Amino acid sequence: MNSLIKLENAGVFKSSKWLVRGVSLEIYNGQIVTLIGPNGSGKTTTAKMVLNIYNTDEGLITNNANKIAYVPQKINIDWTLPLRVIDFMKITSLIDNSKILESLTLTGVEKLLYHEVRDLSGGEFQRVLIARAIAKKPDLLVLDEPVQGVDFNGEIALYKLIKNISDTLNCGILLISHDIHFVMSATDHVICLNGHICCSGTPSSVAKDPAYIKLFGEYTSSTLSLYEHHHDHSHQHDGSISE
Amino acid sequence: MLDDFFIRALIAGIGVAIVAGPLGCLVIWRRLSYFGDTLSHSALLGITLAYSFSINISLSVFLISGIVAIILINLQKRTKLPGDALLGLLAHSTLAIGLVIIGFLSFIRFDLMGLLFGDILAVNIEDIFVIWLGGLSILGILFIIWKSLFAATVSYDLAAAEGMKPDRSNLIFTLLLAGVIAISIKMVGVLLITGLLLIPAAMARNISNNPQQMIILSILGGILSVVIGLFCSLEFNTASGPTIIVVALAFFILSLFPLKKSTSLQK
Numbered sequence: 362m363n364s365l366i367k368l369e370n371a372g373v374f375k376s377s378k379w380l381v382r383g384v385s386l387e388i389y390n391g392q393i394v395t396l397i398g399p400n401g402s403g404k405t406t407t408a409k410m411v412l413n414i415y416n417t418d419e420g421l422i423t424n425n426a427n428k429i430a431y432v433p434q435k436i437n438i439d440w441t442l443p444l445r446v447i448d449f450m451k452i453t454s455l456i457d458n459s460k461i462l463e464s465l466t467l468t469g470v471e472k473l474l475y476h477e478v479r480d481l482s483g484g485e486f487q488r489v490l491i492a493r494a495i496a497k498k499p500d501l502l503v504l505d506e507p508v509q510g511v512d513f514n515g516e517i518a519l520y521k522l523i524k525n526i527s528d529t530l531n532c533g534i535l536l537i538s539h540d541i542h543f544v545m546s547a548t549d550h551v552i553c554l555n556g557h558i559c560c561s562g563t564p565s566s567v568a569k570d571p572a573y574i575k576l577f578g579e580y581t582s583s584t585l586s587l588y589e590h591h592h593d594h595s596h597q598h599d600g601s602i603s604e
Numbered sequence: 605m606l607d608d609f610f611i612r613a614l615i616a617g618i619g620v621a622i623v624a625g626p627l628g629c630l631v632i633w634r635r636l637s638y639f640g641d642t643l644s645h646s647a648l649l650g651i652t653l654a655y656s657f658s659i660n661i662s663l664s665v666f667l668i669s670g671i672v673a674i675i676l677i678n679l680q681k682r683t684k685l686p687g688d689a690l691l692g693l694l695a696h697s698t699l700a701i702g703l704v705i706i707g708f709l710s711f712i713r714f715d716l717m718g719l720l721f722g723d724i725l726a727v728n729i730e731d732i733f734v735i736w737l738g739g740l741s742i743l744g745i746l747f748i749i750w751k752s753l754f755a756a757t758v759s760y761d762l763a764a765a766e767g768m769k770p771d772r773s774n775l776i777f778t779l780l781l782a783g784v785i786a787i788s789i790k791m792v793g794v795l796l797i798t799g800l801l802l803i804p805a806a807m808a809r810n811i812s813n814n815p816q817q818m819i820i821l822s823i824l825g826g827i828l829s830v831v832i833g834l835f836c837s838l839e840f841n842t843a844s845g846p847t848i849i850v851v852a853l854a855f856f857i858l859s860l861f862p863l864k865k866s867t868s869l870q871k
């Protein structure tokens with residue numbers, strides 16, 4: 362099986378420094394790959410290399426994905442642009458109204474269809490962004506902190522939804538997330554970044570990696586092992602919710 | 605009292621308003637009003653060059669505005685100066701160079717007021733052809749790149765990530781902007797072109813809630829401003845450009861109050 366996207370030793374050089382370098386990763390259909398790391402560690406930069414928003418200054422990218430959907434970390438829509446949710450859903454591809462409604466329902470914001478985008482709250486807009494990406498039925502879905510600003514219950518439901526999408530659409534997902542529980546329970550491959558790849562592998566192997574413990578400290582590492590203990594005894598799909 | 609020159613001005617003006625509508629909306633959405641100003645200031649240089657080498661004014665203005673636009677895009681990538689400083693630098697230096705060249709061309713009689721503020725008497729059959737053919741080509745190209753351009757207006761990153769090639773359509777859009785300035789320079793003049801782009805679009809923003817609606821209303825507002833403005837200009841013997849802009853401003857002020865309330869109640 363061919364990978365959807367393959368980065369080999371890729372890096373971006375901007376404003377006289379390397380934002381990130383030496384990144385190698387591969388994403389296959391049905392797989393969730395997560396990027397974790399502190400602020401400024403190059404997570405978004407790596408996502409933007411995958412998406413071809415940034416040109417790489419070294420390394421190689423092979424892209425086999427036909428349809429890519431992206432949930433960016435932030436997006437500023439100028440208030441002078443009168444844009445309803447229904448218009449926003451169609452900006453990069455023509456999608457039937459029924460499918461638009463379907464995916465807005467999945468993220469719980471179907472009532473906002475005719476609202477102006479600039480009147481939405483941060484969390485509502487985030488749900489619209491996710492719905493737009495899902496409605497495209499992509500091969501490769503890139504999510505950059507998709508649940509920021511979403512309320513606690515919504516966060517859990519949305520992570521569940523993301524896991525679900527990866528199963529039903531069989532698309533590859535690249536996720537940037539700070540939710541260590543979701544990362545460790547529901548994702549297939551974790552890459553820990555700090556300007557370069559510190560460590561990577563399955564969630565459990567990364568959690569034990571000294572580089573990971575050094576970067577995130579004892580606290581997360583112990584929460585993690587605690588969590589993992591729980592995970593060992595529960596079913597796969599419950600992972601993201603827990604307790 | 606309708607004269608031939610007046611009919612010509614009406615046909616030309618309506619053509620300009622139709623093209624200015626959608627481009628004006630994009631200029632507002634993308635916060636490019638100063639960019640439009642810079643391109644139109646540089647148009648004066650284009651006009652003087654047209655006189656110097658006796659070539660078509662619209663063609664020469666399009667070339668100069670286009671070159672200035674490309675210089676600007678490259679300067680933005682290369683220097684650390686903020687965008688507005690670069691725009692001011694280019695706007696005023698091209699305007700100054702244009703005025704200096706006018707000084708050297710003492711053998712030609714310039715109607716400076718006409719260049720700066722537009723002159724309906726100056727519109728001839730050739731201008732009407734330039735406006736309508738140029739305008740239709742601009743709208744045609746805009747239609748082709750619309751999807752990509754609009755996606756890039758909403759979010760560059762989204763457009764780039766999802767394969768919409770935003771860089772290409774941004775560049776084409778800039779050239780279209782130079783094009784609309786080139787075809788409307790005789791009608792409204794160097795100093796007021798941005799006004800004709802912006803004011804009907806700003807009026808439309810007040811009374812619309814989706815992009816298509818805003819474009820249509822801005823075209824209609826532009827046409828009404830041109831028609832009423834030209835009649836007033838004839839009646840009161842005022843310069844055509846400023847009169848059109850004043851009428852557009854009146855529509856904008858009207859759009860601020862009662863209409864907004866009634867449309868929001870309907871929804």
